[in-house]
Amino acid sequence: TCFGNQNVETRVLARSKASTYIVTDTPEAHSDQTISRSQGEAIARHQDAYIRQQSMVVIEGYIGADPKTRVAARLMVESRNANIAAMQQQLYFPVSDAERRNFRPTLQVIYTPNLKAPGYANDRVIAVDLQANVTRVLNSDYFGESKKGGLRMWNRLVYEQGGLPMHAGCKLIPVNGRPKVALIIGLSGTGKTTTTFTRQNASQPIQDDFIGVMPDGSVVVTENGCFAKTYGLNPDTEPMIYGAVSHPQAFLENVSQSEDGSVDFFDASYTHNGRATFPLSLLPEVGELVDIPKVDFILILNRNENIIPAVAKLDEAQGAAYFMLGETKGTSAGGAEVPL
Template sequence: MAYEVKAGSVEWNPGPERLRELTEKMPNSSVTEFANVVVKARVDSRSSKSTFIAEDSTNTTKQTITRAEYDRVADVQEAYLAHEHVVVVDGYIGSDPEFRTRARLVIEASNANIAGMQQQLYYPVGEEYDPGTWEPDTTVVYTPNLPMEGYPNDRLIAVDLNSNITRVFNSDYFGESKKGGLRMWNNIVYERGGLSLHAGCKVIPTGGENKTVLIVGLSGTGKTTTTFTTQLGSKPVQDDFIALMPEGRVYSTENGCFAKTFGLDPEFEPTIYRATTKPDAYLENVSVDEHGKVDFFDTSYTKNGRTTWPFKYVDPWPADQVEPAEFLLILNRNENIVPGVARLDREQAAAYFMLGETTGTSAGGKDEEGKFLRVPGTNPFFPRDMADMGNRMLDLLDGHEMKVFVLNTGRVGGGDGDERGKKVKIPHSSAIVQAIVEDTIEWEQDPDFGYEIASSLPGVDDIEILQPKRLYERQGRLDEYKAMVERMKTERREYLTSFRGLDDAIVKSIR
């Protein structure tokens, strides 16, 4: 049964101009030097500790609530909305008419920036759209100004996968709208026989063919940057979520981009910079002075400044003309012994996908920033038992061959402030991606981890980025290196073993 909007008053699918008008009325908004609008939200990152799934709608056992509790908070929210002015934004997750999902956002009009940002990400409804008959497949009901006592920070994201309704309380961070819809869509894709990937997608023309590359990574690890950085005239298809289906078929999700703005530099990320400075881009938690001057490097409030804008601004590859995926890149923002690139076999690919290793960023809030993390599939929005994710990935790799690699987008030899370490820079990562699709890397087996590492790679002259062991050896730190090797292999095996039902071949690939 479709969700029925019952509010004090409703604006149905208002246009971009009306949402911009409402946003400019918000007391925490202002207009920037680029003539776009910026909002300083109370909340500066997604609230993972406040996210709970109705236990009878999922097979996961982590962070669930009872059906009775979900119904209780739903009643509280509906009673609140009965006296509020709301806007409803309808659209599609995905562009393919045979695969797309009808989506709806219901939100207080006093937080219209979230509606404006979400409208940029949805694919639009067509001329046949009638709000009276539109029946969404996923619905996010969003009350940023309604606290929910008893939950962390009086904040709650309550997810019901039976009805595909997510209810958000007391957060004014746009990411809860975006991820609310995509979290439910994750489950829909799984039930259709595929797997949702927290991934960018790009097409790179080479050798007379158009190569489809998927880039998996936790928020803030360089996924969007890697997707938009150009090699050989490449074009982006999607920057955050895709569906990977049997036979390597790829489906897009969003008609816009939600990108981090910290350190945004036109020299290194010209595509994202140009789009972010367009007049109809939305900015969130980006530093702006009283004159509208934007500072993408000021982190006095947060490093997790964000922007949304229409995907058309980056001249994307047509989403309906994407060949089956040929390459899968797993990003790991590491700072010690992970090489710039490593090539994986089938079982290793599923294992490192499940390990989802990285250093946390501000996108996950203060609880994650700067800490070593393992997030299966680098997808914290998968609402099922995590073993389902690893096993489905192995099945998809069985049915369609992909070349899979781990890319370190961080450092080797030491973290920020450690003079002994070296940064893997954006030009390094770009050269690695190009060499992968052109097949110009010379490989050798790493005796410690069993995967293959590069002995020669055009565009990366520093062998210590490609083989960190050499850096440790030159610096007289081999004992430190060997200790990390043994610790990492032990911890990886233990971590994979913790997933009951995970295919044993995935665990045994860590040797």
């Protein structure tokens, strides 16, 4: 691109919910669609046989920054789709040379974007084995399957520890000389990243997408970078995100680009779900990623325009009820399977 970074056009434009299954022999224990363990094993054999004939890239890192709570993770992906590995590497926290000698992943995502899965919707399957902590992705080249593949399994680990995994941003906002911790909840594309990186009162972003609230009230982070939507990105209204996305280290996905390398963040002729990854180090300021104070308040973002008033302050009971209702409009991040 004109920024000196890479922009990849993918066949698949969003995560494939209709092709995602939990591997289990107890489907009654899950609210999502499932396949049996024998079906999961058949997918694994199909993919493993394919991988033996392919060149693969392996990326290792941690989900989480705190050595006490972080989780070791590994991504294996076809080298033909090395952009997925490069983008995921920006989100993992790094493994030191000393740690690498004894590194053993707790979570694994095995990713073959060019292998079809006959018999499944769109010849595509994402098989999530929460018992083995392995997610297998077949026939999707959209990076979001890598990111969500690891975080989905991480969610279960946090839940089993008594914590609450949350699809939420997190920021520190100075109030009367004391930093207050805000969580920003919302579906993909509702504005978590934008709200997190808006600098009210010299606030500091911490995370823009996924965090965990542990039983003692502390917050743990997941990612060392961001996977941001780029549609409508404007340097005047979102300078922090624009500066990072336009940096040579960023990776773009499905962003409109002319032959001369110029990009148009307002052109949605291919998709509204243009994306970019970038490391947190590209931001001018980020809050501490470990030893985060306890949560002071929660913001819930909603894109359903028929709800009035536009801004409401809720008490604890109202907030809990609203959160459980989950009323929000689907976005382009959900793909064609989620209504806008």
